[in-house]
Amino acid sequence: MLENMWRGVAIVAASDEGYKLGERILKLLKNKEIPVVLYKYKEADIEKIWNCFDVIIFIMALEGSVRTICKYAKAKHLDPPVIGIDDLGKYVIPVLGGHWGANEVTLEISELINATPIITTASELKSKPNVELIAKLTISKIENPENIVKINSAILKGERVCLKGIDIKVEGLEEYSEECKYVITTTSEENINNHDKVILKLKPLELAVGIGSKKSVDIEIVSEKIIKILERLKIRNRIRVVASVREEMKRIAEILNAKFKLVSFDEIRNFEHPCLTPPSNKLIELGIKGVAEISALLAGGSSSRLVFRKISIDNEVTLA
Amino acid sequence: MLENMWRGVAIVAASDEGYKLGERILKLLKNKEIPVVLYKYKEADIEKIWNCFDVIIFIMALEGSVRTICKYAKAKHLDPPVIGIDDLGKYVIPVLGGHWGANEVTLEISELINATPIITTASELKSKPNVELIAKLTISKIENPENIVKINSAILKGERVCLKGIDIKVEGLEEYSEECKYVITTTSEENINNHDKVILKLKPLELAVGIGSKKSVDIEIVSEKIIKILERLKIRNRIRVVASVREEMKRIAEILNAKFKLVSFDEIRNFEHPCLTPPSNKLIELGIKGVAEISALLAGGSSSRLVFRKISIDNEVTLA
Numbered sequence: 001m002l003e004n005m006w007r008g009v010a011i012v013a014a015s016d017e018g019y020k021l022g023e024r025i026l027k028l029l030k031n032k033e034i035p036v037v038l039y040k041y042k043e044a045d046i047e048k049i050w051n052c053f054d055v056i057i058f059i060m061a062l063e064g065s066v067r068t069i070c071k072y073a074k075a076k077h078l079d080p081p082v083i084g085i086d087d088l089g090k091y092v093i094p095v096l097g098g099h100w101g102a103n104e105v106t107l108e109i110s111e112l113i114n115a116t117p118i119i120t121t122a123s124e125l126k127s128k129p130n131v132e133l134i135a136k137l138t139i140s141k142i143e144n145p146e147n148i149v150k151i152n153s154a155i156l157k158g159e160r161v162c163l164k165g166i167d168i169k170v171e172g173l174e175e176y177s178e179e180c181k182y183v184i185t186t187t188s189e190e191n192i193n194n195h196d197k198v199i200l201k202l203k204p205l206e207l208a209v210g211i212g213s214k215k216s217v218d219i220e221i222v223s224e225k226i227i228k229i230l231e232r233l234k235i236r237n238r239i240r241v242v243a244s245v246r247e248e249m250k251r252i253a254e255i256l257n258a259k260f261k262l263v264s265f266d267e268i269r270n271f272e273h274p275c276l277t278p279p280s281n282k283l284i285e286l287g288i289k290g291v292a293e294i295s296a297l298l299a300g301g302s303s304s305r306l307v308f309r310k311i312s313i314d315n316e317v318t319l320a
Numbered sequence: 321m322l323e324n325m326w327r328g329v330a331i332v333a334a335s336d337e338g339y340k341l342g343e344r345i346l347k348l349l350k351n352k353e354i355p356v357v358l359y360k361y362k363e364a365d366i367e368k369i370w371n372c373f374d375v376i377i378f379i380m381a382l383e384g385s386v387r388t389i390c391k392y393a394k395a396k397h398l399d400p401p402v403i404g405i406d407d408l409g410k411y412v413i414p415v416l417g418g419h420w421g422a423n424e425v426t427l428e429i430s431e432l433i434n435a436t437p438i439i440t441t442a443s444e445l446k447s448k449p450n451v452e453l454i455a456k457l458t459i460s461k462i463e464n465p466e467n468i469v470k471i472n473s474a475i476l477k478g479e480r481v482c483l484k485g486i487d488i489k490v491e492g493l494e495e496y497s498e499e500c501k502y503v504i505t506t507t508s509e510e511n512i513n514n515h516d517k518v519i520l521k522l523k524p525l526e527l528a529v530g531i532g533s534k535k536s537v538d539i540e541i542v543s544e545k546i547i548k549i550l551e552r553l554k555i556r557n558r559i560r561v562v563a564s565v566r567e568e569m570k571r572i573a574e575i576l577n578a579k580f581k582l583v584s585f586d587e588i589r590n591f592e593h594p595c596l597t598p599p600s601n602k603l604i605e606l607g608i609k610g611v612a613e614i615s616a617l618l619a620g621g622s623s624s625r626l627v628f629r630k631i632s633i634d635n636e637v638t639l640a
Binding site: 015017061062063066067069070073076084086087090091093094095096097098118119120121122 | 335337381382383386387389390393396404406407410411413414415416417418438439440441442
C-alpha cells in the first residue's frame with residue numbers, strides 16, 4: 001500500500017523522542033523510494049498536510065492525534081488515512097481510514113519498526129471501492145460524471161462492475177467481459193457495445209516529470225534509474241513532458257519520447273504551490289524552494305497538480 | 321479509578337457483537353457496584369452521555385470512536401475520559417483523557433475482560449491536578465473562586481500546595497503543615513493562620529440519597545447494605561435527606577440522622593432531568609422513568625445535580 005502513496009507520507013512528531021523515531025521511519029521509507037516528509041508538530045501546517053499527502057503519521061500520544069484530527073477531519077471519503085504511533089514506537093494504530101489504506105500502512109510500518117499493529121476494524125466490514133478512488137489511483141479525470149452515482153451504487157449493492165483497459169486490480173471489481181452491465185473504462189477504449197450498459201469513462205491525465213540534480217551526474221546512469229522508477233509506477237508511457245533546470249536531462253525526454261522543458265531559476269523562485277515539499281536546509285542555503293516538483297508543475301501548466309511527491313535517487317537526483 | 325466514577329460509566333456499542341461484549345462488561349462492573357449503563361450506538365444520545373457520565377467506553381472500531389468524539393470534544397479539562405474497545409475485545413485504548421483517568425480505567429477494564437491495554441501517553445508527562453478536579457472529587461463548591469487561578473498556577477509551577485481537612489489523596493498535593501503557602505481547605509476548617517497564605521475554600525455540598533425498592537424487602541438487611549456502601553464512598557456523614565416512595569425507608573434516614581422525604585409517583589412522573597439513567601424494560605412496562613435518582617434529585621431541590629448514578633443492590637434495591 002505504501003508504494004501507492006504517491007503524494008507522499010507526512011510524519012508529524014510532537015516530542016524530541018518522537019522526532020528521533022520519525023527520522024528512523026523517514027530513512028526506512030526513503031530507502032524504499034517512497035515520498036516522505038518529516039515535520040515537527042509545532043512547526044507543521046497541518047491543514048496543508050491534510051490536503052497534500054496520501055497518508056499522515058502522527059508520532060505522539062493517541063489523544064494528541066485525536067484532538068488534531070478533530071480540527072481537520074471532514075468525512076470518510078475526503079480525509080487521508082491517519083496513523084498514530086506512540087513516542088516509544090511500541091504501537092502503530094490506524095486512527096482514520098482503516099479501510100482506505102490505514103490498516104495496510106499500519107501493518108507495513110509496524111513491520112519496518114518492529115512494533116505491534118493495533119487493528120480495530122472488523123475485517124468483514126471492508127469498505128467498497130468507488131469511482132473517485134479508481135480515478136485517483138489511475139490519475140484520471142472522470143469524463144461523464146453523470147454516471148458516478150449509478151456506478152457507485154451498483155458497487156454498493158454488490159452488482160457486477162467491471163474494469164476495461166485499466167491496468168490496476170481493485171478488490172470487488174471484475175475484469176471486463178461482454179455480460180458486464182456496469183463498466184469503468186478509459187476514453188481510449190471505444191469498442192464497447194454500450195447497448196444496455198452503464199459506462200463510466202476515465203480520461204488518463206497527461207503527466208509531466210520534473211528532475212533536479214547536482215551539477216555533475218552521469219546522465220546515462222541517472223536516466224536508467226529514472227526510467228526504472230517510471231516503469232515500476234506504470235507511467236512510463238504516459239509522460240508528455242520532462243522538465244529540469246539542467247539541459248542534459250533532455251536525454252531522458254528523448255528516451256521517453258516526450259517534450260523537454262528547460263526551467264529557469266527565475267521561474268522556480270516565482271513559483272508558489274501549497275503542496276510543495278519543504279526545502280532541505282541545503283536548498284534554503286542556496287535560496288531555492290525546490291526543483292523537481294516545481295519543474296514538473298511548471299511543465300504541467302496552470303491546471304496541473306502534484307501527483308507524485310519528489311523522491312531522492314542516490315542523493316544526487318530528485319524526481320517528481 | 322473506576323470506583324471514583326460516581327456519575328457512572330457509559331458503554332456505547334455499535335455492532336451486535338460489540339453489544340454482547342458490552343453486556344459482559346456491564347455485568348462485571350455491576351458486580352463491583354459501579355454505576356454503569358449500556359447503550360446501542362444508534363439509539364444513544366451521545367451529547368447527553370458526554371455531559372452526564374464520568375467515563376465513556378465506545379465498543380467499535382477506533383475510527384468510529386474518533387469521528388464521534390470529534391462531534392462532542394471541547395477541551396482537555398471539559399471532556400470526560402473516553403476509552404475505545406474493538407468489537408472482539410482484543411484491545412482497550414484510552415482515546416481521550418489519558419491523564420484524567422482514561423489510562424487507569426483502561427488498565428482496570430483490560431484486566432476485567434482479559435484484553436491488551438494500549439497506553440500511548442508518555443508516563444513522565446502526567447497532568448497536574450487542579451482545583452476544579454478536587455472540588456469535583458469532594459463534591460464541593462468553591463467558595464472563593466477569585467483564588468482558583470492563583471492556586472492552579474502554583475500547582476503548575478510545582479510549588480507546594482497543601483490539602484487541609486480534605487479526606488482524599490491527590491498526587492502532587494501535600495498534607496497541610498504550617499509552612500504551606502498555598503492551601504486548599506474546607507469551609508469548616510477556619511483555624512488556619514492565613515497571614516501570607518493563599519487559601520481556597522471548598523464548601524462540601526449537602527447530599528441526598530434516593531432509594532428504590534421492590535415491595536417486599538427486609539429493611540434491616542437493606543439498610544445495612546446501604547450504610548456499608550455510603551461508608552465505602554466516605555459520605556455516610558454528609559447525607560442530609562433520604563428519599564423514597566416507600567415509607568419503610570424512613571428507618572435508613574433515622575440511622576443516618578437525616579431527614580426523610582416520601583416521594584409520590586406523581587412527582588416521579590412529572591420529573592425531568594437530562595442525566596437520568598434510562599429506565600429498564602420492566603420500569604417502562606410499569607410506566608415509571610426510575611425511582612432512586614429522581615427521588616434523590618427531588619429531595620435535593622431544584623439546584624441539585626446527580627453526583628452518584630443509581631446502582632442496584634441484589635436486584636432488589638436501587639441507590640442513587
